[in-house]
Amino acid sequence: MTGRFSARAAAVADVAARYADEVDRDERPPVEAVMAMKEQRLLSLSVPTEYGGEGASMRELSEIATTVGAADANAGMVFAMHHSQALPLWRHGSRAGVRSTIAKVVSEEWLLGSATTERGIGGDARRSSCALEYPSPGRVRLVKDAPVVSYGEVADAILVTGRLNADAPSSDQRMLICAKGDYTLEKTAVWHGLGLRGTASDSFIITAETAEDMLLDDPYGTISAHTALPAAHLLWASVWLGIASSAADEARSTVRRQARATVGYPPPGQLRLAELMVGLQTLADSVRHSAERFDEAGLDASVLGSISFALAMNSVKISSANALVDLVLQALRIVGIAGYRTDTPQSLSRQLRDALAAQIQISNDRLLTNDAPLSLLAKVEL
Numbered sequence: 001m002t003g004r005f006s007a008r009a010a011a012v013a014d015v016a017a018r019y020a021d022e023v024d025r026d027e028r029p030p031v032e033a034v035m036a037m038k039e040q041r042l043l044s045l046s047v048p049t050e051y052g053g054e055g056a057s058m059r060e061l062s063e064i065a066t067t068v069g070a071a072d073a074n075a076g077m078v079f080a081m082h083h084s085q086a087l088p089l090w091r092h093g094s095r096a097g098v099r100s101t102i103a104k105v106v107s108e109e110w111l112l113g114s115a116t117t118e119r120g121i122g123g124d125a126r127r128s129s130c131a132l133e134y135p136s137p138g139r140v141r142l143v144k145d146a147p148v149v150s151y152g153e154v155a156d157a158i159l160v161t162g163r164l165n166a167d168a169p170s171s172d173q174r175m176l177i178c179a180k181g182d183y184t185l186e187k188t189a190v191w192h193g194l195g196l197r198g199t200a201s202d203s204f205i206i207t208a209e210t211a212e213d214m215l216l217d218d219p220y221g222t223i224s225a226h227t228a229l230p231a232a233h234l235l236w237a238s239v240w241l242g243i244a245s246s247a248a249d250e251a252r253s254t255v256r257r258q259a260r261a262t263v264g265y266p267p268p269g270q271l272r273l274a275e276l277m278v279g280l281q282t283l284a285d286s287v288r289h290s291a292e293r294f295d296e297a298g299l300d301a302s303v304l305g306s307i308s309f310a311l312a313m314n315s316v317k318i319s320s321a322n323a324l325v326d327l328v329l330q331a332l333r334i335v336g337i338a339g340y341r342t343d344t345p346q347s348l349s350r351q352l353r354d355a356l357a358a359q360i361q362i363s364n365d366r367l368l369t370n371d372a373p374l375s376l377l378a379k380v381e382l
Helices: 006-026 031-039 058-071 073-092 096-108 220-261 270-297 307-335 349-360 364-375
Strands: 112-115 139-149 157-163 173-179 183-189 202-211
Touching (some): 006 058, 031 073, 058 220, 058 270, 073 173, 073 220, 096 173, 112 139, 139 157, 139 173, 139 183, 173 202, 173 220, 220 270, 270 307, 307 349, 307 364
Parallel strands (some): 112 157
Antiparallel strands (some): 157 173, 183 202
């Protein structure tokens, strides 16, 4: 990685790598990496300069996510999910409470979590059964049974969705910022995943009451389509690129050792490594190009709300999740038994298990189901 944030990203990656195996083994959030992000001021990067941030572009955030994700996918995913929640604050909020939250992200490097899915909805973040209540003037209350709140217990604030009121349809959602101290978490299930164990994606009943000016301005459908979902897909894909890069680095080291042991003869994994690098470069080009497309769109609602933009952002998530598993398996075949074992320095166990989450934990099938009717209405922009 090159650029204005490369040294700071590398410093966080160094901490993340040091604790990656422990985070995976103990199924706990990567708190050391999060603290390093705060120290390096990586959590406020996406806030525009006029609000005190550094105005990082999506391309820059993508590169950081890849660097951190290569060291530890859990830390990378926390970085990715945080910024998918930080971006909507200034893109979709103008009330005093929202502006105050932006200030906290900048001054105290607040870590933001989210609770957008709901038990009984089937994982569809575009619908809610819970509704906002207004117990007194200027106050809002919400109770949400959330099956997934990643790193919820270490977040400084959680962005929660619910119907506008008890009479609103399930799709008429709003997003509420709930700062720590304004909500309680009742844990209903613990995340025991095959991979991405350190995201701590536990289940909670969230009970929150806060000021009404902590509501973002736009309906959640707009926030999701224009900002939160594209940002999440792009930054998740960037983390997955990091996982693939980490596995490829191990494969390259293996082939180099083979070359030193078979001087004068092509090492066994040489052609397989060349194939792996072609796939890795293809994935990198796709992710970075998609990030630049997001940057080019800016705040143009006609672009952000278009079918072609939605298909493109869903596509990068689906294609990168599929490519990731293939790339890690290619690397595993090159590394061989040392990569297959869990007790060697060359082990790719964590990378492979984390890679599988990309298709399943964040379901490709659900996105393809959403894409199916859209695909009838628009061509791919080439």
